[in-house]
Amino acid sequence: MDKQLALQMRGITKHFGSVQANKHVDLDVYQGEILAILGENGSGKTTLMNMAAGIYYPDEGHILIDGQEVVIRSPKDAFAYHIGMIHQHFKLVELFSAAENIVLGMKEEGRYDVKRVMKEVQEIADRYGFRLDPAKKIYDMSVSEKQTVEIIKVLYRGADILILDEPTAVLTPQEITRLFDVLRRMKADGKSIIIITHKLNEVMEVSDRVAILRKGEHVATVNTAETSEAGLTEMMVGKKIDLDIHRSDPVHVEPRLEVRGLNIYDHEGIHKLKDVSFTANSGEILGIAGIAGSGQRELLEAISGLMKVTTGEILFRNPKKGQPVSLAHKSVKQIRELADRGAFHDRNMNPVSFGGMNDLAVRKWIESGNVLFREDEELHLENRNPLEIRQLGVHLSFVPEDRLGMGLVGNMDMTDNMMLRTYRKGNGSFLNRKFPRDQAHQIIHELEISTPGVSTPVRRLSGGNVQKVLVGREIAYMPKVLLAAYPVRGLDINSSYTIYNLMNRQKENGAAVVFVGEDLDVLLELCDRILVMNGGSVTGIVDARTVTKEEVGFLMTKTDRREETAE
Amino acid sequence: MSKAKSGQAREPLFQLSRRGVISPAKAWGIRITAVLLGFVACGLIALLLIDKLQEDPSQIGRFYSDFIQGSFGKGKVWKYLKDTAMLLCISLALVPAFRMRFWNIGGEGQTLVSVLGAIAVNIYLGGKIPEWLLLILMFVGAVLSGAVWAGIPAIFRAKWGTNETLFTLMMNYVATFLVSYCLVIWVPNGSSSLSKMETGRLPGIGQTYIPIIIVVLLITVALFVYLKYTKQGYEISVVGESIRTARYIGINEKKVIIRTMIFSGALCGIAGYLIAAGLDHTITAESIGGRGFTGILVAWLGKFNPLGMILTAALVQLLNQGASQISRDFNVRGALPDVFVGIILFFVIASEFFINYEVRYRGHHTRDQERTGGVK
Numbered sequence: 001m002d003k004q005l006a007l008q009m010r011g012i013t014k015h016f017g018s019v020q021a022n023k024h025v026d027l028d029v030y031q032g033e034i035l036a037i038l039g040e041n042g043s044g045k046t047t048l049m050n051m052a053a054g055i056y057y058p059d060e061g062h063i064l065i066d067g068q069e070v071v072i073r074s075p076k077d078a079f080a081y082h083i084g085m086i087h088q089h090f091k092l093v094e095l096f097s098a099a100e101n102i103v104l105g106m107k108e109e110g111r112y113d114v115k116r117v118m119k120e121v122q123e124i125a126d127r128y129g130f131r132l133d134p135a136k137k138i139y140d141m142s143v144s145e146k147q148t149v150e151i152i153k154v155l156y157r158g159a160d161i162l163i164l165d166e167p168t169a170v171l172t173p174q175e176i177t178r179l180f181d182v183l184r185r186m187k188a189d190g191k192s193i194i195i196i197t198h199k200l201n202e203v204m205e206v207s208d209r210v211a212i213l214r215k216g217e218h219v220a221t222v223n224t225a226e227t228s229e230a231g232l233t234e235m236m237v238g239k240k241i242d243l244d245i246h247r248s249d250p251v252h253v254e255p256r257l258e259v260r261g262l263n264i265y266d267h268e269g270i271h272k273l274k275d276v277s278f279t280a281n282s283g284e285i286l287g288i289a290g291i292a293g294s295g296q297r298e299l300l301e302a303i304s305g306l307m308k309v310t311t312g313e314i315l316f317r318n319p320k321k322g323q324p325v326s327l328a329h330k331s332v333k334q335i336r337e338l339a340d341r342g343a344f345h346d347r348n349m350n351p352v353s354f355g356g357m358n359d360l361a362v363r364k365w366i367e368s369g370n371v372l373f374r375e376d377e378e379l380h381l382e383n384r385n386p387l388e389i390r391q392l393g394v395h396l397s398f399v400p401e402d403r404l405g406m407g408l409v410g411n412m413d414m415t416d417n418m419m420l421r422t423y424r425k426g427n428g429s430f431l432n433r434k435f436p437r438d439q440a441h442q443i444i445h446e447l448e449i450s451t452p453g454v455s456t457p458v459r460r461l462s463g464g465n466v467q468k469v470l471v472g473r474e475i476a477y478m479p480k481v482l483l484a485a486y487p488v489r490g491l492d493i494n495s496s497y498t499i500y501n502l503m504n505r506q507k508e509n510g511a512a513v514v515f516v517g518e519d520l521d522v523l524l525e526l527c528d529r530i531l532v533m534n535g536g537s538v539t540g541i542v543d544a545r546t547v548t549k550e551e552v553g554f555l556m557t558k559t560d561r562r563e564e565t566a567e
Numbered sequence: 568m569s570k571a572k573s574g575q576a577r578e579p580l581f582q583l584s585r586r587g588v589i590s591p592a593k594a595w596g597i598r599i600t601a602v603l604l605g606f607v608a609c610g611l612i613a614l615l616l617i618d619k620l621q622e623d624p625s626q627i628g629r630f631y632s633d634f635i636q637g638s639f640g641k642g643k644v645w646k647y648l649k650d651t652a653m654l655l656c657i658s659l660a661l662v663p664a665f666r667m668r669f670w671n672i673g674g675e676g677q678t679l680v681s682v683l684g685a686i687a688v689n690i691y692l693g694g695k696i697p698e699w700l701l702l703i704l705m706f707v708g709a710v711l712s713g714a715v716w717a718g719i720p721a722i723f724r725a726k727w728g729t730n731e732t733l734f735t736l737m738m739n740y741v742a743t744f745l746v747s748y749c750l751v752i753w754v755p756n757g758s759s760s761l762s763k764m765e766t767g768r769l770p771g772i773g774q775t776y777i778p779i780i781i782v783v784l785l786i787t788v789a790l791f792v793y794l795k796y797t798k799q800g801y802e803i804s805v806v807g808e809s810i811r812t813a814r815y816i817g818i819n820e821k822k823v824i825i826r827t828m829i830f831s832g833a834l835c836g837i838a839g840y841l842i843a844a845g846l847d848h849t850i851t852a853e854s855i856g857g858r859g860f861t862g863i864l865v866a867w868l869g870k871f872n873p874l875g876m877i878l879t880a881a882l883v884q885l886l887n888q889g890a891s892q893i894s895r896d897f898n899v900r901g902a903l904p905d906v907f908v909g910i911i912l913f914f915v916i917a918s919e920f921f922i923n924y925e926v927r928y929r930g931h932h933t934r935d936q937e938r939t940g941g942v943k
Contacts (some may be wrong), residue, residue, distance in 0.1 A: 017586045057582060183927045304815075385817055388817075389817075407812070409804075411808055421816065430797050441829055
């Protein structure tokens, strides 16, 4: 190769306590190339790049820039060597404009000359094809624009080596295409681009070479043109993986959850959900696609009883037809009222009436199991809290986005986390830890969770295992409706496929699964139907088997026509 | 290309990194080392600042032995145990709220109001009803007063989201002035000092202080069980760890906050009752003497674990009594003895940092690096 070496990392090792994040990693980056760093979560990609960017300092090893050994102790040092990193979480001042954020922290003589900065920023943007208004305030910007500001910020500081950490995680397919165009233009200008990712299709699309990390070690660096997705996966995971999601055809499809005209204003009066209506069917996976923050969280939280509904209905159809009535979820008084409306019949299809019977006799009859529902139950869930929903006998499970902040308690062990759902059982005031402990052991076994034991705090587990604990607990409840928000976010390939399989199994068991996802390829492969949201509205419900990624991407950015005409 | 300061820069002087897991033995090793270093630091400062030690540095041994003498000297052991028990009792009362991350710093006022409740019952009913009934009614008065005093900020927090720290702090002042006001009414001679009451006294078993010590130990164990093995204790932990998880699981966090604070206040009530009926038999605005605040320290150091707090209460009390012994023996006045207490507690608190983080200094290379590190 006649290309110039820009950055060399030699024998880089880094420990965090007893955890070895990088083990003797060697990496070469040439001028004018796009190098992808591929690896699963926890494989040490970000740690390695943080050492080039001066966030961490290596325990061992050397970094060479243009063949010269250098010491990078801080991001400032890194900039002196023309290395700039764009982190996954943006570090911008919301109240400042793009230009102000870009120049912030640079040592300049005298006052900042904002006009000159704006001009220079505009020049950089034009040169590489960014779309950016330097005077726009950050709080007015979309995620993609904020990312642009971050990239220009490092270019403005003279970076020749740009490191981008998972840059596509927050972008729509169209925005990703545009970003890749920009990256190619920067490459043509002689810059070295390093992109950290775990998405194979992006690696294939944009990179010249791929460096694969596994468990902190450098497995190989290969030319992208000479490899395949399957080959890369094998190197990344260490074994062959079947990358197909087996999607079965839905059976026994019937409406399970109906949402009608749902509107939500949050406590600040912002219209979060606008006239959302849809039906989730049993035996089906309904995907929800949309840019982050389009109302997905509000929708799921409203259904599960965590958010107040302003107007609209959430109906749960309990498949009770022909099933015995139970006293577990209804008082005798409620049962009498239902009986008066002719809701029950006995084993011989004769209507049940409790007229003139005392409560004890009513109880006896019901406990005999001979009082049956005439029709499926229709239960209103809107504006009921999670406990009330439970007491209605609705088996609704919710895997929230924020696993350790909402679904689980990080500092508690697995037993106590299992107990969250079941601790109320029994009449005494003391806890029964035996049942949740048995459940924990069972889930560890069934979902192959790797943990030192049931008494390890769950925050100590890896992301994939934390998620398995959460999903395992929610599935143990045998849900009729399973809501899952970004259930594979941050998970490695193996864990992701475990979760997909679990969702599929719930579908086959007849649950109505609602799956909020961010990876469109996965949504298209896994779901039966996809509901697309933008700005709190439903912009379309499409058949996942026939729709294309571009069509979904279009719906994700489509604005409500009614609103456009109103404005 | 000219690159800045290549080769001149060295690796950082030290780096911090979070420890994964640390063995209990190592953690305790760090804690004990910290306490010992704290004592060394105290000794150095004492040598610099205490006149008697400047004249005769060999007296330093006595300086250290005073920490033991203050608590275990002749005739002092029972008083030490009693004071530790009372401090522990007030600290325990704060724990349920702290477990819930409800920062109740009103233990001082809640306990004081409880003493007031018990004394008020004694003043109005003492001698008019049988002693056993009086003792029971004093107990009820103390517990109710404490519960109400703690319940008010809890209700405001649950209903209107007021800041519990400021609220409970302010309630301390209200309690102090309420006591002063009552004393003006009860002691008409203008001295505002209530003489010790002869009625409503808890009987002693053998040694006067034994019942108090036993009661506090029973509360310690009961609270430990309550927090760890009951549904209510579990709800407290969930609310404390994450309000969002609590809501997600259908726990009514407002109910838990109010219930737990009333429980906390009732425990303060028991502490107040022990002071009113078992120890002081009177009340002043200074009856609690800052133990409501020291209790916060004891609870934090003990990581809100009632059993662990037996140790921390004993340590804090030991230091306090050692400090007063030093002030007598070396004739130091003012705040200096308290400075020693502060220094040692500072070391104890700082030790937690070194338990959580690992510090690696420059020059601690592996062999591989040493071989190639100097090459330029």
